[in-house]
Amino acid sequence: MEAISSDISRTFKTHLVLPPDTNHMGTIFGGTILAYVDEIAGIAAMKHSRKAVVTASIDRVNFLSPAKVGDILVLEAVIISTGRTSMEVYVKVETQHLETGERTLTTTSFVTMVAKDEDGNPVAVPGVIPQTEDEKELFKTAEERRRRRLEMRR
Template sequence: MVEKLPASISRTIQTKLVLPPDTNHLGTIFGGTVLSYIDEIAAITAMKHSKGVVVTASIDTVNFLSSARVGDILLLEGLVVSTGRTSMEVYVKVECQNLETGEKTTTTTAILTMVAVNETGKPTPVLGVEPETEADYKLFKLAQERKERRLKVKELLGES
């Protein structure tokens, strides 16, 4: 039986302020800046689960749903939703909070695959994950489909 850690062990939350250098000529945050934040929180989330160093293996999906403007607060939440032998699938949700109204809007969602590595950079085994909430279970159940889709794409591109 594979030992599992509760999903809450990896749950990570960060808060960022959108500043003028983070934005484009329209006054909205650069997508690349959001991607950088997503990669960072995914790494921290996976490190908490694996208790070690990780590298980004892939960014499976990124959905830009709405934008954030200068002065908005970004709330990022990461969670390990499934694991392989050495890999962890991390779900990241980014919300924008308007300071004046307090209203929150989901701006971006993403799914990344992180791989635990040892001091020489070789992949190292990780424990399984046990979903705890209804949302965790939904993401966990769909993980196998996402993995199969990633493998098919790698095969089609000759990357296997």
């Protein structure tokens, strides 16, 4: 199977942080961010594989700064590396201030998705060709992250 450009999988999504999404401090619940991360990672993986996918793992979730009521969340997901049936998805979440437009990195994560056929069996996926400098750097370190994930499963 031929490798394809990471641009095929690149996915963006926006959300407005509303009061029901937040805790008593007015910042978004971490679980809400995780749900958004899982959803956009799944969409990116489906675009790459052209198959249904399931989440195999969510690792290295880094909450770097809060998102507050009224902030706009901007999520970006892209396939960074692939195995035979799995895809490592990098997800970046930024807040965008409504009035200034200033963006702040709030969350980064690596999600592993597995492509499935109609019967629920894992199915082969194409490789990926990273396009940006950041993607190329993450691609170089993907094997080490994969090794750590496999160690954790043992």
